[in-house]
Amino acid sequence: MLDDLLVQLAGSPWALPLLFVLVVGDAFLVVIPGEASVTAFGALAISIGHPPIPTVIGVAAAAAFAGDAALYAIGRCVGVDRWRWMRARRVRAAMSWANRRLERSMAAIVFTARFIPFARLAVNLTAGASGVPATRFLPVAAVAATGWAAYQAFVGAAVALLLPGGPVVAVLVSILIALLLGTAVDLASRRHRPTKNNGPSP
DSSP: OHHHHHHHHHHSTTHHHHHHHHHHHHHHOTTSOHHHHHHHHHHHHHHTOOSOHHHHHHHHHHHHHHHHHHHHHHHHHHOSSSSGGGGSHHHHHHHHHHHHHHHHOHHHHHHHHTTSHHHHHHHHHHHHHTTOOHHHHHHHHHHHHHHHHHHHHHHHHHHHHHOOSHHHHHHHHHHHHHHHHHHHHHHHHHTTSOOSSOOOOO
């Protein structure tokens, strides 16, 4: 029965719009499971056959880029201290760290931050607020979004190829792996996160 529900979901005209909304929402609220949804759709693309994995990657990449570009625009228009949550000590430290890293190696930090939810938000807002030209930032953000989308989708596809048991098993395991990978990246990045007095070592 669950297999049938997943087949219906994957074939629904709302499937890809749902994926788009989840990934865009993930740019603003880290509790929205953007990564897990892309991985799940990657698993469905292999276990069910639709939506095709190039379509999954394309929609996820477009949504990720749209979210990043929106945050960049917000940073450019209102700065990084417009709202109260932006003035919190930890947030300001993250913005300061992002600003220093953007000055040193913009492409590297944009690519890295794409895989770390809170860092992604800080980097995109700070890039806009600090005046990084859109002609420099947006092409890099587009490539980073595409690489992120392909990575997440192929994780789900690999699970579906290697693991028997139908779409339910493939989706559940792929979501679990996406969450574990995200947790591992977050834990690894904590040692490099800024503190009140200094930022991470280069």
